[in-house]
Amino acid sequence: xxxxxxxxxxxxxxxxxxxxxxxxxxxxxxxxxxxxxxxxxxxxxxxxxxxxxxxxxxxxxxxxxxxxxxxxxxxxxxxxxxxxxxxxxxxxxxxxxxxxxxxxxxxxxxxxxxxxxxxxxxxxxxxxxxxxxxxxxxxxxxxxxxxxxxxxxxxxxxxxxxxxxxxxxxxxxxxxxxxxxxxxxxxxxxxxxxxxxxxxxxxxxxxxxxxxxxxxxxxxxxxxxxxxxxxxxxxxxxxxxxxxxxxxxxxxxxxxxxxxxxxxxxxxxxxxxxxxxxxxxxxxxxxxxxxxxxxxxxxxxxxxxxxxxxxxxxxxxxxxxxxxxxxxxxxxxxxxxxxxxxxxxxxxxxxxxxxxxxxxxxxxxxxxxxxxxxxxxxxxx
Numbered sequence: 371x372x373x374x375x376x377x378x379x380x381x382x383x384x385x386x387x388x389x390x391x392x393x394x395x396x397x398x399x400x401x402x403x404x405x406x407x408x409x410x411x412x413x414x415x416x417x418x419x420x421x422x423x424x425x426x427x428x429x430x431x432x433x434x435x436x437x438x439x440x441x442x443x444x445x446x447x448x449x450x451x452x453x454x455x456x457x458x459x460x461x462x463x464x465x466x467x468x469x470x471x472x473x474x475x476x477x478x479x480x481x482x483x484x485x486x487x488x489x490x491x492x493x494x495x496x497x498x499x500x501x502x503x504x505x506x507x508x509x510x511x512x513x514x515x516x517x518x519x520x521x522x523x524x525x526x527x528x529x530x531x532x533x534x535x536x537x538x539x540x541x542x543x544x545x546x547x548x549x550x551x552x553x554x555x556x557x558x559x560x561x562x563x564x565x566x567x568x569x570x571x572x573x574x575x576x577x578x579x580x581x582x583x584x585x586x587x588x589x590x591x592x593x594x595x596x597x598x599x600x601x602x603x604x605x606x607x608x609x610x611x612x613x614x615x616x617x618x619x620x621x622x623x624x625x626x627x628x629x630x631x632x633x634x635x636x637x638x639x640x641x642x643x644x645x646x647x648x649x650x651x652x653x654x655x656x657x658x659x660x661x662x663x664x665x666x667x668x669x670x671x672x673x674x675x676x677x678x679x680x681x682x683x684x685x686x687x688x689x690x691x692x693x694x695x696x697x698x699x700x701x702x703x704x705x706x707x708x709x710x711x712x713x714x715x716x717x718x719x720x721x722x723x724x725x726x727x728x729x730x731x732x733x734x735x736x737x738x739x740x741x742x743x744x745x746x747x748x749x750x751x
Contacts, residue, residue: 371402376396378510409530410523411524412447412522414444417547418729421547426438440547442523444539455532464518468526482689482692497528520745544579554691556568559686563587567590567592569637571595577640635657717740718741721743
């Protein structure tokens with residue numbers, strides 16, 4: 371049994387600013403050793419994601435109390451029985467979409483749709499069905515089968531992807547969620563090619579990842595839309611050819627005019643029905659609107675059925691990159707090594723546990739793309 375520090379969420383929906391309401395408490399937590407098919411890792415870095423924020427806000431329910439966090443990199447420390455693909459000292463990134471490897475979805479390269487982890491994730495356990503976190507006799511729930519806002523984590527082997535040890539672990543953590551989600555929407559869901567025009571609604575960490583992927587593909591036009599002018603300036607520096615400040619009068623009409631009828635593919639990352647309505651409205655005839663942001667579970671989107679048919683539009687969802695992390699993560703790192711996907715630019719700060727609540731304020735207010743937590747460094751930098 372290992373004693374460690376971890377962030378614990380006991381109540382959702384506490385008021386902003388979080389530096390004052392402090393939804394995350396840093397506590398001494400006990401971590402049980404890995405069981406069969408489980409691995410102990412030392413967390414090197416963990417990214418603060420809007421999915422974490424939406425749960426802190428109370429938009430997406432979670433089992434409580436729990437240790438949050440799902441986007442991370444780390445080093446393998448100890449193996450449970452039956453581990454065959456990893457060894458101590460290996461560098462890894464976490465993935466929310468652990469998978470069985472043999473169901474109808476896994477067999478067709480769509481591991482992100484594997485249903486093997488759905489029930490354990492809903493129940494707040496590892497994908498093995500176990501719980502390894504506790505304070506005294508009180509067990510804590512796992513967050514997306516991971517719980518990486520901690521110095522260490524025990525996770526299922528299928529929740530990890532081995533990476534080469536020469537990749538900086540702080541950069542590598544970004545691929546775990548933001549980069550895999552944004553690039554997958556471009557590469558796999560929208561299947562963007564150089565002759566296509568692309569729009570991205572919502573320029574957070576995932577949106578910027580999609581933008582970098584569109585640049586890597588060589589899309590002929592890349593349009594960025596956001597409510598934050600500073601993010602639009604950053605998007606332009608990353609390679610957006612056009613930027614639009616959402617909130618202006620008739621933004622849809624302006625984009626349709628400027629793009630001669632709309633865009634071939636538009637990716638919505640904000641998890642907002644208003645944002646997806648904008649994304650769909652600026653698609654060209656024959657265009658594809660891709661939803662990758664997660665709204666409230668009860669949120670609904672409506673469209674004109676006649677327009678969908680007569681203009682041959684497509685509405686699709688893309689979850690965690692629409693592929694297989696074991697294949698996609700190495701591909702992403704190859705592009706990174708070759709300078710074609712400089713996702714390290716997404717990092718906007720590094721913190722220790724002391725700065726965690728305030729960092730979620732920065733994420734909520736749009737000041738940060740990806741703040742990185744170093745759980746084994748109480749000061750950060």
